[in-house]
Amino acid sequence: MITIKLFTFNPFQENTYVLSDETGECVIIDPGMNDATEENILTSYLSDHQLKPVLLVNTHAHIDHIIGNDFVNRTFQLPLYAHAKSAQFLTSAIVQARLYGLNLEKVTPITHFLNDGDVLTFGNSHLQVLYTPGHADGSVCLYAPDSNFVVTGDVLFYQSIGRTDLPTGDYDLLQESIWKKLFTLPDTTIVYPGHGPHTTIGSEKSENPFVAIGRDTL
Numbered sequence: 001m002i003t004i005k006l007f008t009f010n011p012f013q014e015n016t017y018v019l020s021d022e023t024g025e026c027v028i029i030d031p032g033m034n035d036a037t038e039e040n041i042l043t044s045y046l047s048d049h050q051l052k053p054v055l056l057v058n059t060h061a062h063i064d065h066i067i068g069n070d071f072v073n074r075t076f077q078l079p080l081y082a083h084a085k086s087a088q089f090l091t092s093a094i095v096q097a098r099l100y101g102l103n104l105e106k107v108t109p110i111t112h113f114l115n116d117g118d119v120l121t122f123g124n125s126h127l128q129v130l131y132t133p134g135h136a137d138g139s140v141c142l143y144a145p146d147s148n149f150v151v152t153g154d155v156l157f158y159q160s161i162g163r164t165d166l167p168t169g170d171y172d173l174l175q176e177s178i179w180k181k182l183f184t185l186p187d188t189t190i191v192y193p194g195h196g197p198h199t200t201i202g203s204e205k206s207e208n209p210f211v212a213i214g215r216d217t218l
Contacts, residue, residue: 002125002147004192005045010034010102012064015194016042017151019144020051023123027055028078029142029151030194031068034103039071053078054122057114059153060139061086062166063096065194069108079111081120083131086110086138088168114140130181134174135162141182149190150201156182156191158199161210178211 005018009032016033020026026046033039046053056078058066066089072078090107097104114120116131120142130141132155139162142151154162156178164171182191187202205213 002144002149004149006192007032007038007041007045009038010064010067011100013195014064015192015196016068017192018042018045018051018053019122019125019127019151020049021123021125024050024052025054025123026051027057027120027122027127028053028072028076029057030059030065030153031056031072032064033068033071039068042068043075055120056080056108057120057142058082058086058110059141059151059155059194060136061089061093062136062154063089063093063100063102063104065153066090066093066108067097067102067104070104070106073108080108081112081114082110083115083138083140084110084113085133085168086136088137116140132174132177132181133168134170134172134177135164136166137168139177143185143189148186148188149192150182150185151192152182152194154194156204156208156211157193157195158191158197159204159208160196161208162194175211179213183211183213 014032017029118129120127128143189201
């Protein structure tokens with residue numbers, strides 16, 4: 001069974017996740033630490049729980065989700081897993097960080113490319129990769145069927161969806177990604193988004209004003 005630890009980091013209030021299981025191995029998803037204090041919060045948790053990071057994964061490459069990649073890469077010698085189409089955002093990440101007053105000096109390149117249908121393994125656990133563009137090219141969600149949850153990045157939120165007014169955003173494509181990749185999951189599946197509180201697939205299917213199913217969308 002996977003244990004989920006949520007940290008909310010940086011001025012964008014981004015959700016960073018550590019997923020671990022009974023083996024002590026863990027995955028760090030979207031590290032958003034912006035300073036030494038936030039880095040210490042993450043490392044203290046890992047140390048206190050005797051966890052061994054084995055995977056570094058980005059759901060997408062917007063600046064608030066990748067700003068802690070270099071720290072994780074250097075500290076734990078972990079390569080970066082992300083979709084190939086996320087690489088375009090990394091080329092301008094340092095400039096973007098400066099515009100927003102964030103601390104980024106080095107960008108970690110993607111060395112392991114994720115594709116729809118891939119399975120990531122850590123310890124005794126598995127995460128299925130769902131390619132879900134629309135908010136940003138390269139967006140993926142990570143689904144754990146045995147533990148009944150999905151990490152959605154900025155694709156699906158509680159009562160909302162990701163912005164589509166940024167480069168490569170596409171409202172129709174985002175709706176399609178949600179309807180075909182997320183809303184086909186069991187209604188009880190817990191949704192852990194990139195910002196804000198968790199929710200469930202069933203709640204968003206019936207109540208989300210942007211994508212609730214009131215017609216034949218699947």
